[in-house]
Amino acid sequence: MNTTDIDVLRVFCAGDGRHGNALGVVRDGRAYPDEAARQALAKELGFSETVFVDDPERGVVDIYTPGVRLPFAGYPLVGAAWLLDLEVVCPPAGEVWVRGDGEFTWIEARAEWAPPRTLRQYGSAAEVDALTVPEPGEWIYAWAWEEEAAGRIRARGFPGRGDGIDEDEATGAAALLLTAELGRALNITQGRGSQLLTAPGPDGIIELGGRCRLERTIPRQA
The missing domain is CATH 3.10.310.10 (Diaminopimelate Epimerase; Chain A, domain 1)
Structure with a gap:
């Protein structure tokens, strides 16, 4: 069996570094190649969302709650972009541009x-x-x-x-x-x-x- 790391982040932390929402990031999405395997892991981990990185160069990601797959979610994209130092992340909803200003990581998205x-x-x-x-x-x-x-x-x-x-x-x-x-x-x-x-x-x-x-x-x- 292959070993793949799951990074656990806190996203939207307070100014003192506390709080934030726990996020699981699977850096090598190939380790969980289908929706059933990804959904099972997301349920097992129990975070609000878990992100599977399918292409770290182009920022292609797949997002799951413990119960469903999501085309878009805010805090997983902020967290994955920060962790992987990306300028764009690509969930199923479309391209999401990213910028950092040192303390904060920002994404551009649409309410719809x-x-x-x-x-x-x-x-x-x-x-x-x-x-x-x-x-x-x-x-x-x-x-x-x-x-x-x-x-x-x-x-x-x-x-x-x-x-x-x-x-x-x-x-x-x-x-x-x-x-x-x-x-x-x-x-x-x-x-x-x-x-x-x-x-x-x-x-x-x-x-x-x-x-x-x-x-x-x-x-x-x-």
């Missing part, structure tokens, strides 16, 4: 690439903090203004999938949808303290940025 989310506004950050995990059902992105003039938002994400991910620590796709709805740059604190930044651009493009760090590497027999 994001899967459906129910954006549910609350009156205060305290109300969002007090929420309990809802029953499985729709994907809910609960949010409230922390400081509207500065574009600061408090948010929590509840996938509602019943696949063991009750709350998503940091959700790039939902941040894109909220940015498109509000039409302005946002500084989002999600989950326990993860930070996501967004900035609308021309022609429907939205930049999504965050900090990344490598947490550990898992040797794996494939």
